[in-house]
Amino acid sequence: MQEGHRHGPPAPNVTAGLTKVLLGEDPSAIIEALKGALQRGVPPVKLSKEVAYAAAVRICRFTTTNEFSDWITVLAHIHLLQRAAPDAQARVQQ
Amino acid sequence: MTILTAMANLLPHLENEEMFLPLWHGVFQMAHNVQGASPHWDGQPLETDQVSLDSLKRWLRHWALVRHRDGAERCLLTAIANGASPGEVADLLASAATDRIVSDSGQVVDFMNKAFELLGLIGWEHASEVLPTVVGPLVNARGGEETSQWRHPVDLVSMLRQVDEELSR
Numbered sequence A: 001m002q003e004g005h006r007h008g009p010p011a012p013n014v015t016a017g018l019t020k021v022l023l024g025e026d027p028s029a030i031i032e033a034l035k036g037a038l039q040r041g042v043p044p045v046k047l048s049k050e051v052a053y054a055a056a057v058r059i060c061r062f063t064t065t066n067e068f069s070d071w072i073t074v075l076a077h078i079h080l081l082q083r084a085a086p087d088a089q090a091r092v093q094q
Numbered sequence B: 001m002t003i004l005t006a007m008a009n010l011l012p013h014l015e016n017e018e019m020f021l022p023l024w025h026g027v028f029q030m031a032h033n034v035q036g037a038s039p040h041w042d043g044q045p046l047e048t049d050q051v052s053l054d055s056l057k058r059w060l061r062h063w064a065l066v067r068h069r070d071g072a073e074r075c076l077l078t079a080i081a082n083g084a085s086p087g088e089v090a091d092l093l094a095s096a097a098t099d100r101i102v103s104d105s106g107q108v109v110d111f112m113n114k115a116f117e118l119l120g121l122i123g124w125e126h127a128s129e130v131l132p133t134v135v136g137p138l139v140n141a142r143g144g145e146e147t148s149q150w151r152h153p154v155d156l157v158s159m160l161r162q163v164d165e166e167l168s169r
Helices: A018-022 A027-039 A044-061 A068-092 B002-013 B020-034 B053-065 B069-081 B086-097 B103-122 B124-140 B156-168
Strands: none
Touching: A018 A027, A018 A044, A027 A044, A027 B156, A044 A068, A068 B086, A068 B103, B002 B020, B002 B103, B053 B069, B053 B086, B053 B124, B069 B086, B069 B124, B086 B103, B086 B124, B103 B124
């Protein structure tokens, strides 16, 4: 039986730890992390999905005591952009 | 148009008798949007098929940066008229839209995306009617480099431009 070998070794996770950096407050660390990922050959579509995930996590952690207009920003702007960005990249690559 | 497209995307998940509701909402919003607006006169493509896509891209980016709507629209229409593929046209618009940093908080990319989704639903033959609607937002957008929050306390714009240069090398 080949049970256990069927899926092969797990692919190395090239973007591990990225979410933590993206949710941090150091812009230069964020820029370096994204640049590094691109230089290591992470596909832009995958990378923008990682950013979308971080944006979603940020929404989950956004407190309900924040102003309504701040919610509009965090929900509408960040999430829409992160939804549009992977789609747009996928479209350009068609 | 964005709402209408988003609503149309819902249709596969709905029962027959429920389908009109999201579409009605979308059409209502679109009508509300254009009510009282002066009509947009359709632009014309250049009367040549001798311009390369690279030139059109360079021109479109230039017209978008100097906020010249007619110029940008004619470049876009020329590319469509000369038979550029949906991917090539998307590349053309996306390049111009991302020259400004997060133009209009990303709304330009979002509008663009929805316009392409709409074409996916109704067919690419409508491209020359649908896509010019994103040219207005594209040329009028404010980029992050024009706002103080992207410049202070940390000048994010110069950091991003530097990465841009490093990556395109």
